[in-house]
Amino acid sequence: MKFYSFLTVVFLGSILVFAFPSCKKNKCGETNVSFSGGSKSHNFGQNCLNCHKSGGEGEGCFNVAGSASNSALTSNLTGGSIKLYTGANGTGTLKYTIQIDNKGNFYTTESVDYSGLYPAITGPSGSTSYMSSSLNSGACNSCHGVSTGKLFSN
Numbered sequence: 703m704k705f706y707s708f709l710t711v712v713f714l715g716s717i718l719v720f721a722f723p724s725c726k727k728n729k730c731g732e733t734n735v736s737f738s739g740g741s742k743s744h745n746f747g748q749n750c751l752n753c754h755k756s757g758g759e760g761e762g763c764f765n766v767a768g769s770a771s772n773s774a775l776t777s778n779l780t781g782g783s784i785k786l787y788t789g790a791n792g793t794g795t796l797k798y799t800i801q802i803d804n805k806g807n808f809y810t811t812e813s814v815d816y817s818g819l820y821p822a823i824t825g826p827s828g829s830t831s832y833m834s835s836s837l838n839s840g841a842c843n844s845c846h847g848v849s850t851g852k853l854f855s856n
Contacts, residue, residue: 729756732761732762732811733762733812734811735812736803736808738781738783738802738803740801740805741805743807743809744807745807747843750807754767765810765816767810768841768853769806769852770806771806771853773854775852780826781826782801782802782825784808785822785824788818790834791820791822802823816840818836825855829855830855
């Protein structure tokens with residue numbers, strides 16, 4: 703009888719190993735979207751997509767992410783949003799809106815086809831700043847704060 707019990711345990715264990723090969727989460731399958739009032743983000747001003755990418759350590763793979771400062775560039779912007787339009791200076795169709803959290807960061811793992819879209823940043827006061835060129839990357843801090851000015855609004 704003990705031999706059959708051993709075989710049963712081995713058989714059931716094999717099923718579990720092959721049916722559930724990993725307990726790791728598929729980080730790119732996780733949903734992680736910033737929201738007004740949120741405060742779980744970190745690393746203000748750094749390129750979020752260095753970690754939040756396939757194989758990276760971040761929670762979820764971001765499609766668009768970055769950081770925004772106040773107009774004096776002295777602190778993070780708390781609130782507001784990033785809007786992506788089909789035309790320059792807020793013309794055309796508004797395709798996406800990403801809220802800025804309390805730490806000044808914005809990010810989304812949702813599917814965003816940002817190529818050729820024009821971003822605008824609207825601060826909590828309602829003032830809006832526009833980027834004059836279209837996007838070719840969703841890693842906003844890979845340029846802003848590095849080779850171009852920081853993102854800011856009032």
